[in-house]
Amino acid sequence: MKYIVSAFFVLLLIGCKSKQMVATAAASDATEVSKIINGHYANETDFKTLNIKANAKYEDDKQSHSLNADIRIKKNEIIWINIKMIGFPVAKALITPTKVSYYEKINNTYFEGDFTMLSNWLGTDLDFTKVQNLFLGKAIDDLSKGKWISEINEKLFKLSKTSTADISKDFYFEAANFLLKKETITQASQNRVLEIQYPSYKEVERMFLPNEINIKAAQKDKIAIDIAYKNTTFNEDLNYSYAIPSDYKAIQID
16 A cells, blocks of 8 residues: 555546536647647636545556545645545645655555655656646646647647657647647656546636546556546635644655
């Protein structure tokens, strides 16, 4: 269980799929990079707080588990996550712009640190904004920076950039609202690949949110996490209570 919870938060920092879907369109003609980027960022998610109730499935080469997650976001300040298994709380996390912390109740352990461990594990710089973007269906990188190459791939607009000789990044968008459908980060030297997919979206209070998120990470082992948003509400007064029990043991994540 300790490994499952650790892997879950390393990937996310962190069954009923919504039937409400936003119509999408296939890309058919060449489009300028700036139009794709501006179209994506035109889908601004303007809120103070976001409360997400989700189902999640964790699977690796040896095991599979179903989980529930309550995810609370105070925009640009806090991401709070409570994970349950069979209705019982098993782990809780608190993420801020300066700290990543979680504890799990099965083995009475906790982790506290910054984003360095996660950045090393994924092979790309990671910060609070990028983790927040993951939950919102936004590109984890700032697309306004750097030079991108545009092409049509799998009937989607694809933006590609090789940031170093070792790391490559690709972002895929549909053509109707330039919603993100897939992003991949590949680190060749470590034989490491991270893929995040957004199969469908819903429109809530004139904002687009994912219905589901599919995450696959592969290096020596393969890990998959599928998240289905059951219910989302905006701008409520939310509680972000978080306290690591005094008798829990600190762990390191390599």
